[in-house]
Structures are given as C-alpha cells and as structure tokens.
Amino acid sequence: MARDVLALDAAGRRWSLLAAAVCLLPLLLQLPMPRSVAIAIAGAIAAAMASRRATPGWLRAILALAVFGLILAQGGMNFGRDTGCALLAGMLAIKPSELRSVRDARSLLGFALFAPFATFLLDQGPLSLVLGLAGAILALAALARLSEQESALPAIEMRHVARIGTVARLVAIGLPLALAAFWLFPRLATPLWGIPEMSAARPGLSDEMSPGDWLDLIADDTPAMRVSFRGPEPTTREMYWRGPTLTDYDGRSWTASPWLRSLPPAEVEHGAPTWDYEITLEPTERNLLVALEMPLELPQGMRGAHEYTLTSARRLDRITRWTLRSAPPVRFEADLPDPMRRLALRLPPDFNPRTRALAQQWRAETSNDGAIVDRALAWIRGEFAYTLDTPLPGRHAVDEFLFDYKAGFCEHFSSAFTVLMREAGIPARVVTGYTGGTRNAYGNYWIVRRMDAHAWSEVWLEGRGWVRVDPTAAVAPERIYDTLEDRLGTGGAGAAGGLLPIADLGDWARRMWNDFMLGFDAERQQRMLQRVGFENIDTGGLIGLFSLCAALALGWMLWLVARSERERDPLLRAWHRLGRRYARLGLGRARHEPALAWARRVQAARPGESPLLILTKRFIAARYAPAASDTTLIHALRVHRPAPESDR
Template sequence: MESSERLPRESLLWIFAAQFAALLPQFAMLPLWIVGAWGFAVYWRLEVFRGRRDLPGRTVKLLAVVVAVGGLALSYRQWFALEPMVALLAVSFTLKNLELVSLRDAFLSLLLSYFVAATLFVFEQTIPYAVYGVICVLVITAALAAQTGSAGARPRRALGLSLRLLAQAVPLMVVLFIAMPRLGPLWAVPQNSDAASTGISDSMTPGDFSELSQSDEPALRMSFEGPVPPPEQRYWRGLVYSDFDGRRWSQGFGVDHREGGRVHWKESERPLPEVGPRYRYRVIQEATNSQWLFAMVRPDSPTEGVGETADGRLLKRKPVYSRFAYEVRSWPRETLGEPMPLGDFERRRNLQLPADGNPRTRAWAGEFRDSGLDAEEISARILQFYNRSFVYTLKPPALGEDSVDEFLFGSRQGFCEHFAGSYVFAMRAAGVPARVVAGYQGGEWVEQEQYLLVRQYDAHAWAEIWTPARGWQRVDPTAAVSPERIRDGLQSAAEEEFMGDSLLPLHRISVLNRLRLQWDMINYRWYRAVVSFDREQQESTLQRLLGEISPLRLAIFLLLPVAAVLLGVLAWIWWNGRGTRAPLSSRLYRKFCRRLARAGLERHPGEAPRDFACRVGEQRPELAPMAERITAAFEKAAYAGDPAAEKQLRRLLRRWSVVRGRQ
C-alpha cells in the first residue's frame, strides 16, 4: 500500500479516542481479558506507526480470531444475549486495530463505535447515561471528521465540526421523536438473567428482608389518577409464598408460573368486577431481572405484555431488565362481595407443612384448633401474643433448625419475615389456610411531583388467611408489634438501627436528603417525558400541537422543520458568499491582492501567484522583496498545509501595512 493511503498519526489517535469513549462504560461488564487485549492492540498499532514493529501477518490474525472466539465461548454460557453481543463488538475493535491501515478501515471502526455507544441505552436510560451517550457521539463524529485530512484532525476544528453537525440534527431529532410511530422491536436480545440485582427474591428465609432494609435505592414510583391510598393500605403485592420446607418459603407448584401457575395474559380472560376500581395509578418499576410486578390487591393492567395470576398478582411476559412503566386498576377486597369458595387443591397447598420440625409451635397452635375457635379468633390470639412480648429489630439473632420455635419461644426478636413466616406456620398448624405475601409497604409521598416513591428498604412481608365469610384477607403480624412501621415507615419504626451499616448516613443529613429527593424528581420527569414516551403520550402530544391528527397535518409538521433548516443553511451560505468559505490563507492572499490593486497593480484573471509576484517586481522594484516573501508564505500555507506559514503570512501582511503607511 502506498504511504499516501496510510492513516496519519492524528487519525489513529482520534479512532482510539472514539473507541475508548464508546467502551469506557462497558469496561466494568466486559471480561478483563477483552479490556487488556484492546489496550495491547492499540499499543501494537502505535508501535507499527513508529516503525518499531510490523503489522501481523495472515497466520497471526487467524490465530487471534480463534483465541478471541474461544475466549468468548469460555466467558459466556449464553451466546444470544446482550452482554456477549457487546463483547463481540469490543473484540471486533480489538481485531480491527491489528489491520487499521486505510481510510476504509477507519470508517468501519468508527461505525462500530456508533453501535457500541447505542448499546449503552439498552442497559440504562438514566440522565447521566444520556449525557455520556451524547459525549460519545460527539467524539465519534469528531473522529470521523478528522479522517478528512491533517487540518481537520486538529481537536478544535474536529470537535467544532462535530458539534455543529449534531446541533443541526437536533430539530429533526425532536420532530422524529414526537411524530414517528412507536413500533415494537423487530427482535429482542435477552440480557444476562444471572446479573446482580437488588430486590425481592422468589424465596424467603430469615434475614432476607433485613438485608434489603440497608438499601435506599428506588424500587417503585407511582402516580395516581384520583384518590391516593392512605399509608395503612399501601401494600404492593409481588410474590406469594405457599411452600415451606422447614426454613425457606417459596412459591411452590401451582403458584410459580414456571411450575404450573396459571397466568391470564389476555384482558378478555380476566373477568372484572361490576363495580368500578377504587384506585387507578401508573407504576414505574426499576429493573429486577425478574418477571413479577407490584400492585395493590385485586389488580388489573391494560398494559401490553402484562398478565394476572390466579392469586391476584401481576406478571410481565419478559423479565424487567430495565425500568418499566405499567398502568394498574385495583379493587379492594371489601368492595367485591361474596368470595369464591376455596378448592380442595388450593386448601391443601395453603395448609402444607413439613412432616416434622417446630413441635412447640405445632402443639401451641393445635390447642387453638381443638378449643373450637374460628380462624379470626385464632388470628387474634396469635397477634395478641406478638403484641405482648416481641421486639421489632433490623438485627435479629440467628435461628437454628427449628426456626419458628426458636423465634416464638426463644429470641422473640425479628423483622417482618420472622413475624409473617411464624404467623403463617402457626395458622396452618391450627388448620387455617394461610400464605406469606412479599412486596413493599408504604412509600414517601413527593408533593412537588405528586407521586409515591418506594425504596428497597420498604420491602415487606405479611400474611393472608382464608375464611369462608371473607375469603382471602390481609393480616400483617408486624403491625401488632410495631404499628409505626406501617403508619410512618421503616425509618420511623427503627430509627436507631435504620441504615446503621452505611459508611455515610445520608438520611440523617437533611440537606443531602433534600438533594437526593430533588434528583429523584428530575429522574422521574425524565422517565415520564422521554424514556416512557409511548404511543398514548405521542397521540396526546400531537393532538395538543396539531389539534387534529391527519396525514396532511403530520406531513406539514414533518416538513416545516426541514424547510426551516434548509432556509437557514441557504441564508448562511448567502451571508458568507457563494459556495464554501475559502481557507484563511486564500482570504489573506486576496487581501494582499486588493491592496496592490489600490496601488495600481491589479492581478490578472487566472494569473498564478508566482507570475504575479514577478510582475510586481518588474513594475515596482521596491515592493519586490515583500511580494516575494508573502507569495512564498501563501504557497506553503495553501499547497503544503503548513500552519506556521499561515501565521507568517498574517504577520507579513500586518508589517506590509505598516511599511506602506510610513511611505
């Protein structure tokens, strides 16, 4: 390949800067060997430019491809997922750097950079990621502009051109964002379901919820259309645990949708009550990497891809890999009239207990059953027992094999999962169908934006029991021990222990707490206005702008900004002269020619600068030295692209003006 076709140093540096900007957020998720291999490939290519090494041959390239594919196969168990696809793009960067020689190679590498920058928004759609994504596009476009030549590779010029191009694209981007039809994805690439996530698990053991109490990350945001439920009714159901193995509560067969639990995905399959819903609200749920959603009791959601289970919960057809918004209508159970009878299988499932273990609790609950008390009376006795001598704490002692016995008749210190689990065990031992429900309880009302903010530390577990007269009804044993937990939240109920393991207890610093809440409000507005801009919001916005949505008005709405941009470009061209603006060296030389014309030495059309300088020397010998120097500086600046010659040309013109002024 000819040396003139090879990439100059500035072009290489811009390409590597664009790759680094696109890959930087991915470094924490990529395997370390990919990060190291990319850095080594960049180092090798720079060494090739310096002449210290040669480009690798075909055999070495083939070996590098085989090693890279093997590394991907060992690093990722699932190939068709988002993380290995991003890793494949990073490997493409690495391998392409080994043969980054021509301008075509540069364009291909930068095109890959745009794709990698776009993958950022699959993982996160927050404001910081959006700002960083814009910076990435700015750097990549500047790197693209830098490939046009040495003058275009200067940072100020390349970034300036990139900024102007992006600014010109903003009006069209806004119009397309508002007017383009909201289509579903043509395909879906799953994310890594094994990725770490904070939230409620599909099983519960003692200590799980107390761990969540140490996290103040947002979990849910809810805005209401109409009345807002009072604090004592803010129970957001997500999971039902019906199976107990002596220590761990889980959903079990027939409840878990993965083990035979029925889900009504179509709205026509979900018979709705004749009375209207009491609450209508919109939930914005953070990523959980799980399918369960959270809502009040007896929910129904018209959102596409959301179904309802037989026990009154909501599920998403695919896991919630990123922030997800859905509409909900809820009917409190007391508004629904006569309950459906409990089937034999459902009764057996909600009376299930291990064959042995926790003998004291079994005997204690058996006394209630043998005394002839009904379900509500048994429940009242157990709640009175909790109320007399139990302590609500975020740091309960560890429990042994007979965990229920040790808690009820030993430690008597626990968190919500201890109270809910032991209560359901005792009710089942007394012959009353019962189950554990997990979700969130409470939330912080944000007055400025009118929404309820539920954090991870609001995670809660409670119970439901079945009676013939009322069907399934909620019972919260925690309320019998610590009613302020339900009324005022965890921070009020356990003020001394709340977030006690945090290095910096931000919740105790009022200024930082207010700033944190303000930041959450900004994120809430961002998600509602941008990220969750769905078809319904689009139609509402277009109706406000156009009055009536019709093809003609939509066409006018789309074409007007384009016409405005074109008129602006034409006006700019007219203002700055026809065609593209001449380089600075040509403008300075024309200035020199105009001065000579005023002195009676006009340059002829088509006359070369060197010929003109010779004619000036013949007609005006006293101007010959300066004309020669100015012409030489112009030729170096215009034809050789020498920045120093351009500065020299400017200085000579200033000095020549001074000399002529003295004459």
C-alpha cells in the same frame, strides 16, 4: 509507505485512543464493577503495549483469551444481553493493541461506535445518552484528524476545540431530521422485535421466596417505581403495593400456584377512600406488576389472577406506565370454595413438629380464628426481634425461627406466621410486594425502591375473607436491632444519606427524562399533535406528515452541506467575507464577475481602494498558481476593511 498502511502519527493516536475510551466509558458504567475494572485494565495494557512497537500476534491472542475467559468466569456460561455487551467491551478494550496505522485507527473508531449503541440495551438514561453523544463526537473529530494526516494537501493546523466544534456543527445539521423521526414517526403499540434477556437477573419480586433470596433485593436502593397520585393520598402505613401471592409451600420455599393463575380475580368489596394514581415501573425483565391494595379495575395490558397476582402481557424490559384506581378492601373472597381452602391449608408432612404442636394446642384452647391470630402477634411483639443477620435455616426452618433464634426479617416472619396459621387450621398465604415509599422533595410523586420490598401474610376469617396481617410490623421498636439503613449508615434515607436533597434532584431529573423521552408513546404523540391542530390523525396521515418534515429536513441538510463544502477552505472563507463587507456598501461582486475585474471596478468607483486590488492579485496567485505559498494572506483578508467615505 502505501497510502492504505500510512503510519499513524502521535496526534492521530491520541485522538483515536481518547475517542475509543469515551465511547467505551458508558458501557463500562452499566456492567458489573468486577467486569468493568478488568476490561479497563486490559484496555490500558493493550494501549501501552502498542505505544512503542507492534504487538506480536501471539501476545494479542493471549490477552484476548484472558479477557474473554475472565468475563465468562465472572458471569458463568449463561449468555444474555449483559454478557454480550461485556464481550463487546472486552473486544474494544484490546483493539488498541494493533493500533499502528491510519487504517487501524479507522477500524478502531468504527468499532468503538458500537459501544454507545450497546449501552442503550442496558440503560436509556440521560447520562448514557450524554456520554454516548460525547464519544460519537470525539470519534468523528478523530476521523477528521486522520483525514488531515492522510490528505495529500498541506496540513492545516487546527485547534482541538475548533475541530470538535466543526463536528458538533455537523451533528447539529442532522438534528432536524432526528427530531422529526422522534416526534412524528408512527409509534408502534408493540415492538417489531424483542430485546434479549439478561444472563444475570436483576433483583426484584418473583413468584418464589426461598431462604436468603431476599437479601440481595432489600440491599438494592435503586428505584423500583415512581408513583403519582391524583387527589387524596394514602399514608405510608396504608401503602401496601401488592405483588405476587404465594400459596404453595414445600418446607423451604414458597411459590405461586399455577392453578390460581388461570382463574379470574376473586370478588372484592371495596371501602373508602379511593385513590387514583399512576405507576411508572422500572424495567424488571419479568412480567410481574404491583398495585396499591386493592385495585378496582385493571387497565388494558394488565391481567389479574384469582388471588390478585398482577401480570403484564409482555416482559417488562423497558419503562412502563400504568394508571390505576384502588380502595382498601372490606371483604375479599368472603366465600372460600373448598378447593381454595384445601390449597390454603396444605403443608408438607414431617416438617416443623414443634410448630404443629403449638398450633394444635392453641386450637384446642379456642375455636376463634381471630383470637389465634392475635395471640401469635402478641407472641411476636413480646419475644421476637428484627435483624438482617440470620443464619440459613435447616430442615425445620419454621421451628428454628419460632423457638430457637426468634429473630429475622420479613421473609422469616411471613413464612413462619403463615405456616403457624395453617397448622392451626386457618387458611393463610404469603403476599409479597413493597411497603411505603419516599416523597421526592422536588416533584409531586413517591419513590418506591427495591429495598422497600416486603412480605406479609393473609389469613381467611369468616365474614371478612382474606385479611392482611403483617407479623413483621408487630415487632416491638426496641427490638429492631439491625436494619438495612443501619448497615448503610443512612438513617433511613437510602444510599443518599445526608445527600438526600441532591439524590432527590437527580431522581426528579431522571423522572422527567423518563416522562418526556422514554415515555413518549403513541398516546403522547397524539396529544402533542392535537395541541398543534392535528385532531385524531391516523397512521396514514402521520406517515405523510413525517415524510414532509423529513423531506424538508433532508433539503436543509443538503443545502448546509453544500454550503459548508464551499466554505471549507479558510482562504476561500476569508475571501467571501471580504466580498460581503463591500456588498454592504453596494459594491458586491456579481456571480459571473471575475475577481480581478471586480477589484478594478471597485477601485474605479472608489480610488482609495488600491489595497483591494493588491489583495485580489495575491488571492488569485494563492488560489490558482502551481506552487504558491502566501502564509499571511488569510490574515490580511480578514483584517482588511473598505476605506472610509471621507478618505476617497
């Protein structure tokens, strides 16, 4: 068979399949479970089909169409970053169906190396990096095994661990250059290109709240952000992390007003105490931000709308860090302009007639807005229950909630309460965000999870302005029937449950990774350089420093590669080690000195060294003779030691 179609042997096939599977693993872990399972099954089928004989082209085509069709059926025809990664994983999974020759194996391994890089488009965590590095090392080891098979030289038996160790040393050779690029390459304030969007949006806060939308969000216990306080900390009851404010209501959904987004933040009079904190926000694929009520000032890159809906200038497709200072509000927009008042009272006609009648009755009985608010909260406290098991509402959603089933979660309470207040003539709006948090047992920070998402109301009262009212919190404890913690069986500990200490340790490790790796930005780069004596180094100086370190790293790499090339042959390596033993006695071989002349010189100086002359002749024969084969020579060179001084 020709060299380029050399049949793949069993060992090469095992190495190639193992490396491809490990490269694919981190990508599968980031895809939705149904897609991952389908792709893994397709990969097993493809590998099994080609294990004994060549797979017909028509059968490979059917398998490819089935995999691609299943991926598109599960994700719809919405193409995005996750769909592209799934298609890549599917192509890699069915690639082993044509694995017959060494050329096919090389093609598979080259293609497999794209999978770890695609994984980093979905996740940049430590597990993805470790699995990706393991896949790359195994792929290089498999390529080394293919080279052994394809080489015209006699096959050299090498243990699997030794082969992986050789590849690991090659990876270590490039480590100085990688570290120089990570630490010293100038960090850009903004990326040169954007990352494509996900076709399926992640659960998270948005500028719209519709019935049933929040079930996916509050069922997700992954971290939304981590918060570190400097100095005093608020109690969990004070931790209202303000997000989008929703003012427009169409009878079913609440949305943010585009008009208010264009206006500057309203005036806020802050009270005490003041909280200084840093938020590390997980990627959301949106530009919405949150802050503890109420921020005193906004950092660079953060913009606040009139109602303090906070946004970022760019989409949050990576981990971001925000340093803020907040204090509880005493007065929030104490003077409400007429256009704002009309907006905060506007309701669609012909919706919720029973709610309108009740509100008009309450208004007829009192002109005190605060009394109406208290009356509504007392009603909730006395008759309403908290549960996640609620039906989807009909046309008159608020009427059904307030007068029929009287049970729901924050989405229902905030929406119904706000409509009730507007019907009574009190300006009101819905605010979404997060409440509370969980302190990590191993780090001085709080974890706020997506399941901590919450919606509450704000009403405008004379002399105070906008005042937070949380109708969900008014539910009596004995009528809290069905919570997310109950469904997960965790007793309020999130998905970790009884494994909370282990979960805290894992989250602490992830936070450290975020801080020292993913959060290594231009500011931290400057601080690192200042600690080693480079004060206020500019971009030009940084490029020069990087170029110098990169040149040194490249020189180190070239020297090690050249040295390893000389030492690749185990026979030559054993011979050089033998020479170093004699050099320690002052009998080393000069660079210009032939091997046989050196051995005779040593024997003349030390008559007891006759074995060295015999070994040297064997080495010359094995090294240069046309068809010499001395299977015991390497071992003999390794075990030979210069004769002791007393034996001369």
